[in-house]
């Protein structure tokens with residue numbers, strides 16, 4: 366796979382020379398076939414820069430790639446061409462291809478407009494350093510170091526060192542990005558970035574607003590119970606209103622369970638579980654897992670889809686402990702989805718409903734919160750498995766609630782409403798068990814902005830519950846031990862992104878697409894592990 370890196374380096378001198386000369390680009394008049402080909406080529410050319418930035422910390426310069434495809438993004442002709450063709454299409458599959466292509470070309474046009482700023486953000490994150498006790502550390506390593514730090518005073522130091530970078534260097538860039546997104550979509554006739562996502566991707570944000578508020582209301586009791594339980598075990602007698610972010614980081618680490626999740630066996634354990642479903646990972650040379658630790662490597666696990674289905678890369682930093690196992694199960698859910706895809710049209714491999722691939726990732730990850738799986742596969746004694754499952758459930762509900770709040774916040778931020786920081790504080794403080802510091806708001810209100818990617822996670826919470834229910838009903842409570850489950854999942858993965866989450870739920874016999882099944886499973890799980 367080295368050719369990608371060589372390719373990236375080789376074009377640099379050429380593109381820089383072009384940039385200086387600034388020739389007026391010759392814009393080709395596309396027909397649909399050419400446009401589809403160019404979009405695919407563009408996508409395959411732009412991915413490596415982001416992958417190497419994340420894996421090695423090398424500078425990303427997507428401008429170079431954009432210059433190779435001047436006709437695509439200089440104006441809005443590509444967007445109009447696809448919309449015209451979509452208006453004429455009568456065959457459902459062709460309509461679906463064009464709908465997905467329309468989303469993709471609009472997004473590519475828009476991201477091109479903010480690409481220089483995006484590069485600046487990534488490069489700032491990769492280059493930023495902090496000083497701790499006279500030692501210079503990479504900003505990207507602070508999270509991992511703090512996560513593994515036993516000394517609370519040191520964790521507090523990490524917290525404030527990271528805060529300085531976010532407040533002074535990153536927040537101004539994040540804010541500029543959200544403003545630029547809205548300013549640019551005006552050109553396409555949308556009111557703001559929220560309006561763009563809602564209309565282009567066919568969401569009903571009023572319904573999502575209602576669902577998110579529903580989840581927050583219906584899970585607050587369970588959340589509080591589980592959080593106080595965790596606190597009383599970790600810091601007996603400690604009052605919740607004295608718990609600071611750096612305290613919480615210490616006890617949410619749960620190092621006492623590390624002995625069950627050895628770093629050295631993370632990958633082999635995953636291989637064994639997949640083999641139980643008849644999925645032999647030795648037969649997937651198209652999945653490349655990079656779990657090497659090196660300075661400057663990004664801390665957030667990610668899967669890069671270079672070419673479907675032939676080149677799928679999982680980038681992961683192993684911290685040691687249960688989180689590693691969750692990360693591997695999650696990312697490999699994505700990797701197996703795309704590595705098994707057989708649908709030939711590029712637009713149905715990549716540009717559908719992103720919630721679908723998150724569903725497959727969630728499904729595998731959720732095994733690590735199942736008390737039976739923990740007891741029988743991980744080897745925990747039954748009592749410990751239940752205790753650990755309660756912590757997993759806390760993490761799961763916490764994540765669900767986080768993304769519901771995130772949707773409400775992003776829907777506010779990206780409608781360009783005033784004082785987003787205050788709205789974020791209001792959302793964060795509602796039903797909070799621990800004090801919410803003003804610094805914590807500054808820390809997270811913009812760095813958590815994923816420009817509505819979180820909707821895919823929320824869809825995945827809804828859909829994974831329906832899929833897990835289906836697997837249990839049809840292949841048994843221990844569905845991960847059944848070759849028929851592997852066969853069934855491969856059948857789903859082969860469809861690529863041809864179906865969406867609501868469509869998958871319907872296929873599985875659930876006509877209502879919403880949070881009710883997920884909530885029901887959480888309530889049942891909480892009872893089962895008391």
Ligand SMILES: [Zn+2]
Pocket residue numbers: 695699723726
């Ligand atoms: Zn994911």
